[in-house]
Amino acid sequence: SAVISQKPSRDICQRGTSLTIQCQVDSQVTMMFWYRQQPGQSLTLIATANQGSEATYESGFVIDKFPISRPNLTFSTLTVSNMSPEDSSIYLCSVEAGRYEQYFGPGTRLTVT
Amino acid sequence: AQKVTQAQTEISVVEKEDVTLDCVYETRDTTYYLFWYKQPPSGELVFLIRRNSFDEQNEISGRYSWNFQKSTSSFNFTITASQVVDSAVYFCALIPNTGGFKTIFGAGTRLFVKA
Numbered sequence: 330s331a332v333i334s335q336k337p338s339r340d341i342c343q344r345g346t347s348l349t350i351q352c353q354v355d356s357q358v359t360m361m362f363w364y365r366q367q368p369g370q371s372l373t374l375i376a377t378a379n380q381g382s383e384a385t386y387e388s389g390f391v392i393d394k395f396p397i398s399r400p401n402l403t404f405s406t407l408t409v410s411n412m413s414p415e416d417s418s419i420y421l422c423s424v425e426a427g428r429y430e431q432y433f434g435p436g437t438r439l440t441v442t
Numbered sequence: 443a444q445k446v447t448q449a450q451t452e453i454s455v456v457e458k459e460d461v462t463l464d465c466v467y468e469t470r471d472t473t474y475y476l477f478w479y480k481q482p483p484s485g486e487l488v489f490l491i492r493r494n495s496f497d498e499q500n501e502i503s504g505r506y507s508w509n510f511q512k513s514t515s516s517f518n519f520t521i522t523a524s525q526v527v528d529s530a531v532y533f534c535a536l537i538p539n540t541g542g543f544k545t546i547f548g549a550g551t552r553l554f555v556k557a
Contacts (some may be wrong), residue, residue, distance in 0.1 A: 387544075
């Protein structure tokens with residue numbers, strides 16, 4: 330398994346600003362993922378972040394809005410840029426820890442006012 | 443199409459009742475992986491089980507059991523003698539063998555267990 334921490338756990342932000350979410354894993358992993366969970370909804374994959382390469386974004390998500398960094402095998406950041414109230418969600422990072430088992434961080438609850 | 447359907451939006455039971463959460467999946471792949479996750483009110487997703495498409499054995503873990511049937515493309519989850527702490531949203535998910543490691547989540551089933 331893998332233990333994942335995220336910072337911040339929650340935040341309230343003004344529209345038009347940006348927030349960077351950090352994800353730290355207790356072991357080296359190749360694949361890290363960022364998901365968005367809008368209120369009362371399921372999880373939607375934003376992008377896959379592999380160390381040493383550009384993140385791969387899913388349809389409907391773009392790098393200008395959600396830039397991602399992956400500087401090493403234990404850490405990644407997701408920035409939510411130029412926020413609007415529609416960006417209010419839980420943002421979760423996850424890792425693939427072998428054998429197709431995926432573990433999730435505790436999430437970052439973002440409210441945009 | 444690659445899809446996971448959890449038709450039950452919400453289920454409410456009384457403590458000690460058994461409850462089954464349904465999951466039906468669609469995939470073109472012959473190799474794939476199925477999962478269940480629990481999301482309690484705290485928000486963190488907890489991994490419960492992984493099954494690959496070649497292993498149709500049912501599994502039991504304490505009060506939890508899973509029934510995988512390829513013939514009906516279903517991967518149902520039963521909680522026996524439910525407890526209040528089982529109250530959560532439960533997600534069924536699919537990873538097809540093709541398309542990278544993209545996980546396809548169902549819409550989730552919210553389970554309320556009343557004391």
